[in-house]
Amino acid sequence: MSGVVTTPAVWTAEKMVALPEPKRHLHSPSPVAPGFVAPIAPPHLSFTPIALAGAIARTATTQESAPIELLERRTGNALSDLEYLISDGPTFALSPNFEYLIDIERTHFAGQVGSGITHLVMESLGYNWRANADCLTATQEPHGDLLYGNGSVSRHGVVLTEAHGSFSARASAGHVRKECDDKYLRQVRPWVGEDSPHGKVIHGYSVAFGCKPKTAGASVALSETRINKPRRTADRPPAAEPGGEAPLAPTSMALTTHRSNFLLMGARPVAKWIDWLHGVGGAPADPGPVEFLVLEYAGRQFMASITPLVPVASLRWWFDEIYGHPFMWRHHPRHTDGSVVRQGSGWFVIERTAGERFLHELSGMIRGGRERQPARLDLPTFNPEGFGFGGEFAAIHPRRGEYEYAMFSDGLALLGTPKRDPIVRSVLWWPKDGVQ
Template sequence: MSDVLTSSAVWRVENSVGITGHTRHRHNPSPISVGFNAPGMCKTLTFGPTALAASIARTATLRDAPPEMLARWGYSALTEVEWLIEDGSTFMLTQHINSLADAERTAFAGRVGAGVTDLLMNALGYTWRDNAACLSSSLAPHADFIYGDGAVTDYGVVLAEARGSFAANVSAAAISGQAKRKYSKQVKPHLAAESAHGKVIHGYSIAFGSRPGSAGAVLHAAETRISKLRGKRSPPTEPTPRLSPESTPTSLALATHRANFSLMDAPSIVTWIDWVRAGGERPDADSPVSFLEIPYAGRIFLACMESIWPFHDHPYWLDDLWHDPRWWPHFPRRRLLRRSGDGFAGWFVMEEKSAERFLNALSTIIRGGRENMPAALGLPRVEHAGFAVDRDEGGDVSPESEYSYALYRDGLALLGSPPPRRIVGHRTWSPEEGLRSN
């Protein structure tokens, strides 16, 4: 009888990974955009399985593929990180990594590298994102992602290249070399280029690695160097801000929320976003989308019911089933990211005000016609949760907490544990009327 692999300790505790290397690469001119100052690089990045799985899924869905496909693209992310990363505060791969084929191990390392990069970029204050394929239609090598907001507001956007490696030869020197080479080949050539979301004025190359069988991880960040003024020259005059603190380029907000609502299993909303972005046949405006209002960790989140609840005219039936133990094993079956050892699947939701502002803005564009689409949208930001930079040891969240979740600045969240309270309301989005309460 063949041996069956088991997980003696599924990953639950947050890991703290130190930034083991940070290099700055010269560029001429510097700065590319006068007045821009990059946020300071952190010393440590702390995250748990829910946050890492959420970021793996977030980066995997930055494509123009059908939303139904993208909603299932990250199904195994939470299971992968729980089974392939050891439980404990120090990052370490489990023995199961050795059971993977070389190609799958390489793919998993790449997914983790992308997830770590997304966590770091969010922690540095960058909110909105897109796949960097929008830079060029050619096959020329380019970085993986474009980010906006935070320090780069009013100046342009930044590039981010992600690299992950789980191999026997992983070392600080090897990971540092990978980050620097990727920066030189896939970030530097695109600096000062114009993208669909603005001028590229800064770049990062993030390389993450761990050696199977050894505790610890290596994380190197390479980024564009911003030269300091020398002599008695007067400092350049900073440009007059053009955007309010809550504004973001419409194109970047649409790209971000296309990925978000794909993860939330809301294909109708994604179809409208695609129509606004690219045209084509106008979707049916008479098809509303239902949401549940869920209290969790002191906030209200909206969960889309489009793909799992066929009775849109009778959403109140759900309230009677919310705490029925016979219901939960079936309810999340089609949700993303099933957890190991329990009946709850990770659930992508969105902070209510963030969802409301975007969906109402989308309805305004639909009513006015995409030819009148504004250059920027006023959208809120929320404080991220579930991951942190430079956190004191006393600030770690207990793995026994009733709340296990990751929340991003754009409002998207992945709930890693069942909501402890009942549904508090229901809302419906109409393409032309916006989000309303039932």
């Protein structure tokens, strides 16, 4: 094997993977929460590379107990890795570059992709808010990876999910199926019916994803808790309940989710105020405002943190002279043969109404103090864009050909290909006074 890494055509095509019928495991009592009806996944999941990259970054930063500085370093080059390690085209396959990774790197990458696919499945099922499942136990007992709330589980409790990824010669459909079932039985089923800081675990999932190197096609397996009652027809839970009223977000999960979101955006002060509400450390020393850009993209307005982007005072200087700053879209340096060097992983932003509404709620909690947090928050949710269930269940934006981006149900978006002049203004968030 030579030491020269090949330069494939980067992955740009939308992938579609088949979702088989889940294996449903018995549990007593069934259902754990009377009235809960679990959604049924349609037979296909579609996703773009930027959606999977965003999902990987989201799962890697959903650890409310981990230091912000550590999580920032874990969100590195998810999109670049995907582009170089996964082949282009509608069928999922690993690129020849995967063969150059050592075993531990292969295992790590497979785990990242498995976590990302799992998150895309859970959001496509309608679960909006998430938290790390480490909160289930203070010991090293085996447990699932993430807790999810809202959607079908709203007002009932939360669901526990375990993720698994495998990129090895053993990753046949049968092997992936067995790994999925084993992980459900070992790391999910024992916790169904148990309490968590975010609500009672009333249902569980295990999702496994696998692909053999040098072989086209991926295998997915799903396991979940069996419910001994009739289930509704297959559909994705809507973003709003009948009557137009969206379910309120559980405060603990909303804070954890948006800690990850604003960390990914680079708005470290927001994440630190959330930590303070969680009882971690004192109030941030700097009471000054946090500045956000407001930009127009794909027919929406988004908020983007300006803090890590602007080393100088003038926004106009930044926009004109360093439009390709590394934190958003990089300038495209070229190899000696003239080909473009792909770098960076896009720009994390948040839908404006979602961002401003959360910051409004956050300011209210800061004013009220740690001990007076509401149980639920009035926050908007959206249908995902850039991924979703295939066919009639697809949640891919119809203008995706013009824009490269993905938006998740809480409003966080990862933008790829830039459009000129998207910035329309900037706004300030004062921790105790809200957005102005």
